Amino acid sequence: MKIFIDGKYYSEQNAKISVFDHGLLYGDGVFEGIRAYHGRVFKLKEHIERLSHSAKAILLDLPMKRDAICKAVLDTCRKNDLRDGYIRLVVTRGVGTLGLNPNRCKRPSVIIIAGKIQLYPEEMYRKGMAIVTVATTRNLVNAVNPAIKSLNYLNNILAKIEANIAGVEEAIMLNQEGFVSECTGDNIFIVRGNQLLTPPLSSGALYGITRGVVMELGAKRGLEVAEVNMTRYDVYNADECFLTGTGAEVVPVVIVDGRKIGAAKPGRWTRRLIADYHALTKVSGEPI
């Protein structure tokens, strides 16, 4: 594997960053997780735009122009003969001193890894998954805003550990007010009648790229799409529930906190949206 770091390519063994990089010392940096399908990078522009918004929110000047980052992502795929896979794009604050002040960091580092993706078992898509609500509350939008896709993922990791302990793959996280926010690495949707509902960004959800695509696909299918605050009661009593993410794509949820959702099998709208999503990934994206 050839890994891009600041304009040069390194082998896996030689791809290293300094122990003084504030990305490591403080989780000071931002990242993106991107997919390639059939020789195209899916929603590349959207991912780079979100990266630049995350960077802006933490006052990090990206050391490359957006176009140059897009090109570097495509080049890294090409160098690795990647047609289908997962691309991790990371921008760290860069090398600094042991103090947390970022003004000592001279230059942010850009890292691009183009590799394989670890998928959920195929069975989860056929039968649906069970999830639970966890006690770890979503970070406050006023603290480290979860809209920032930062290298500080402990909030999500703690929730993931709770899900693991409960024996499930994903966890619903609630915000401080008790509204559903999202899962640890996926956004959440419910279907109620002809409505397709997902929590608003103010709930502490990430502006998911897959979330945006699925909202468009839902609208095209004639569903009434809306961002609304929801409680666990709304999820329990939904007709259908599913999660969205670059890694997971669209994955049906059939049990939440022991409550069966709808008929406890992937719903018809969920199945349609999975099919629509697959169809889109087959034909759209930046050619590698």
Ligand code: PXG
């Ligand atoms: N919420 C959070 C907290 C995320 O980290 C999503 C929602 C879905 O967003 P996108 O833009 O992907 O639709 C994410 C994204 C991984 C992995 O390695 C995680 C994500 C994406 C890709 C891989 O677990 N999370």
